[in-house]
Amino acid sequence: MATVRPSALRCGLAALLCVSWTLPVAAQCEIPPLALAWTNTTVTSDGLGVTRGIEMGIGTPNQIFALRPYTALNNTRVNNVADCDSTSNDTCVGGEGGVFNSQNSPSYSVSIKGNWNGSQVDTEDSTGSYVYFNDRVSFQSAASVYGFPVVMDSEPQGGSFSGLPIGTNSSFLRAAVHGGVAPSQVVGLWAGSRSLTPVDGLMVLGGYDAARVNGNFTSFPVADASAALPCPLQVNITGLFFAGQSLLGDSQAMTACIEPYVQRFVFTPAVAQTFAQITAQNASLYKGMDYNASNTPPGDLTITLSNGYTTNITNDELFTLRRGSDQYGRYAITNNSVVEAGISDNRAKSPASQTPTLGGLFLTFNYLVMDYENNEFRLALAVASDVQTGSSLTTVCTPTATPSASPSPTPAPPWVFSAALLAYPYADSRADPQTTQPR
Numbered sequence: 001m002a003t004v005r006p007s008a009l010r011c012g013l014a015a016l017l018c019v020s021w022t023l024p025v026a027a028q029c030e031i032p033p034l035a036l037a038w039t040n041t042t043v044t045s046d047g048l049g050v051t052r053g054i055e056m057g058i059g060t061p062n063q064i065f066a067l068r069p070y071t072a073l074n075n076t077r078v079n080n081v082a083d084c085d086s087t088s089n090d091t092c093v094g095g096e097g098g099v100f101n102s103q104n105s106p107s108y109s110v111s112i113k114g115n116w117n118g119s120q121v122d123t124e125d126s127t128g129s130y131v132y133f134n135d136r137v138s139f140q141s142a143a144s145v146y147g148f149p150v151v152m153d154s155e156p157q158g159g160s161f162s163g164l165p166i167g168t169n170s171s172f173l174r175a176a177v178h179g180g181v182a183p184s185q186v187v188g189l190w191a192g193s194r195s196l197t198p199v200d201g202l203m204v205l206g207g208y209d210a211a212r213v214n215g216n217f218t219s220f221p222v223a224d225a226s227a228a229l230p231c232p233l234q235v236n237i238t239g240l241f242f243a244g245q246s247l248l249g250d251s252q253a254m255t256a257c258i259e260p261y262v263q264r265f266v267f268t269p270a271v272a273q274t275f276a277q278i279t280a281q282n283a284s285l286y287k288g289m290d291y292n293a294s295n296t297p298p299g300d301l302t303i304t305l306s307n308g309y310t311t312n313i314t315n316d317e318l319f320t321l322r323r324g325s326d327q328y329g330r331y332a333i334t335n336n337s338v339v340e341a342g343i344s345d346n347r348a349k350s351p352a353s354q355t356p357t358l359g360g361l362f363l364t365f366n367y368l369v370m371d372y373e374n375n376e377f378r379l380a381l382a383v384a385s386d387v388q389t390g391s392s393l394t395t396v397c398t399p400t401a402t403p404s405a406s407p408s409p410t411p412a413p414p415w416v417f418s419a420a421l422l423a424y425p426y427a428d429s430r431a432d433p434q435t436t437q438p439r
């Protein structure tokens, strides 16, 4: 944290207009952080399909995507238009957060895998086929970058595995810094709220939003390859209580991944079983972790990590009316006499198949800063979602002396960097569909 410099969001975005992406790296820290809202985004041409995610435009003209940040990706991944039989199928296009049609983008440029300038390839699915390409990528109202690496996934039944890469070697973060739209690869993230009174989240590239942080940051080391779980943001849960009753039982700790790509909590099947018992979940009347809306279980969920860091998940965020995808692929209430807990019902799953996960719901109550360069991530309690805050963007950047590519004499559209999109077949360990949910 060599430079800590607050600036207003609007100034930040406006200032981007005056900054050339060919600035030497030494001046990189002068670039304001880039704020990207995590918000409802229209992803279908008829304007009806809306997905909640970080908005990104790919191609010329822009094709709009709403992507969730995903630590298991190093490269931006979007779904192929072919996954949905037709772009007018709002359920499909909305559900996938947008689909890409390369034929509609003259600036689309396919690479062969070996020559593509994204990160070393993420794991691939045996049933998918992948195209690696470069195209223009635009961020919300502000910056765009030419030469941006993107992977397009084509899946027989629709991939729904699109995501914004926040892995430890993210070509997205690298391209944002290289393209001069962010001062550093540090990411600040607040997930917003998916309660019945939803609030937009905010992702900050090159810093964080100090207005959403309530208290001091606690540091955690980034997990390496020898860690228990295959994720960079790993914590040990040593205390887990619902309404004061322990859910952990005899097991002393549970190692979990912090993963914004997933919305709910995923615990072990034994913990889910205990939670269902304590809350008197009636499995013969209600499927999943669902309850009669007139009898919502009372109490908060309290999570304590091994260093003592403690979060309370409030009852009104933990239990919400039953929601699912409507005909436009939107996330909407589907049954107002049923509430669901934000805890995955994996009671019947084998423990080995489950990765305990603190998802977006955890990040409603916690502000996350990823600083891979310093091999750490930080958590602080977030300002409650029902409190309106402006944003106060704070740069996190370590100046380096190394000059970047030679300055270009054409100060064309200042922050235009392009994306590389690459396609080829591969196999991967897909996210457990049970742990993800409609976005």
Ligand SMILES: *[C@@H]1O[C@H](CO)[C@@H](O)[C@H](O)[C@H]1NC(C)=O
Pocket (backbone or CB within 6 Å): 085, 089, 091, 092, 158
């Ligand atoms: C639209 O897509 C959904 C989900 O992919 C699929 O189930 C449905 O059959 C499609 N509808 C039409 C009319 O193609």
Ligand SMILES: *[C@@H]1O[C@H](CO)[C@@H](O)[C@H](O)[C@H]1NC(C)=O
Pocket (backbone or CB within 6 Å): 117, 118, 119, 120, 121, 169
């Ligand atoms: C990150 O990816 C780039 C591009 O594939 C590669 O050159 C580099 O070695 C990777 N870095 C690490 C730390 O693996």
Ligand SMILES: *[C@@H]1O[C@H](CO)[C@@H](O)[C@H](O)[C@H]1NC(C)=O
Pocket (backbone or CB within 6 Å): 071, 072, 073, 074, 119, 120, 121, 122, 123, 167, 168, 169, 170
């Ligand atoms: C991302 O890159 C890092 C460093 O090269 C690597 O350790 C990690 O496994 C990669 N993640 C994925 C999902 O491929």
Ligand SMILES: *[C@@H]1O[C@H](CO)[C@@H](O)[C@H](O)[C@H]1NC(C)=O
Pocket (backbone or CB within 6 Å): 109, 117, 134, 146, 147, 148, 175, 178, 418, 419, 420
């Ligand atoms: C990646 O390749 C594209 C297309 O060749 C190019 O425009 C872009 O500048 C390259 N990006 C980086 C970071 O090298």
Ligand SMILES: *[C@@H]1O[C@H](CO)[C@@H](O)[C@H](O)[C@H]1NC(C)=O
Pocket (backbone or CB within 6 Å): 215, 216
């Ligand atoms: C934050 O840290 C400072 C300095 O260590 C300390 O004085 C302050 O009490 C801490 N604030 C909270 C809310 O823990």
Ligand SMILES: *[C@@H]1O[C@H](CO)[C@@H](O)[C@H](O)[C@H]1NC(C)=O
Pocket (backbone or CB within 6 Å): 234, 235, 236, 253, 255, 306
């Ligand atoms: C979690 O606990 C295990 C066992 O004590 C330890 O090996 C591991 O390093 C811990 N992980 C984290 C992220 O603290």
Ligand SMILES: *[C@@H]1O[C@H](CO)[C@@H](O)[C@H](O)[C@H]1NC(C)=O
Pocket (backbone or CB within 6 Å): 280, 281, 282, 283, 284, 285
């Ligand atoms: C579930 O509800 C049914 C019908 O009201 C009742 O007979 C049954 O005992 C309940 N089961 C549990 C475990 O509460």
Ligand SMILES: *[C@@H]1O[C@H](CO)[C@@H](O)[C@H](O)[C@H]1NC(C)=O
Pocket (backbone or CB within 6 Å): 292, 293, 294, 295
């Ligand atoms: C839900 O609870 C209310 C109040 O206890 C009761 O009247 C209603 O019948 C219950 N609904 C179902 C489907 O059991």
Ligand SMILES: *[C@@H]1O[C@H](CO)[C@@H](O)[C@H](O)[C@H]1NC(C)=O
Pocket (backbone or CB within 6 Å): 302, 310, 311, 312
């Ligand atoms: C969480 O709730 C417990 C019990 O209500 C309370 O003692 C504690 O201070 C709360 N912690 C935070 C961080 O709000």
Ligand SMILES: *[C@@H]1O[C@H](CO)[C@@H](O)[C@H](O)[C@H]1NC(C)=O
Pocket (backbone or CB within 6 Å): 040, 050, 052, 198, 199, 200, 330, 331, 332
């Ligand atoms: C986002 O859209 C959903 C419907 O898909 C709606 O219920 C929700 O209120 C919207 N969120 C915001 C912050 O407007």
Ligand SMILES: *[C@@H]1O[C@H](CO)[C@@H](O)[C@H](O)[C@H]1NC(C)=O
Pocket (backbone or CB within 6 Å): 285, 286, 334, 335, 336, 337, 338
């Ligand atoms: C809502 O769920 C209850 C309990 O499962 C069920 O009886 C009712 O038919 C559902 N209502 C709708 C509109 O699906």
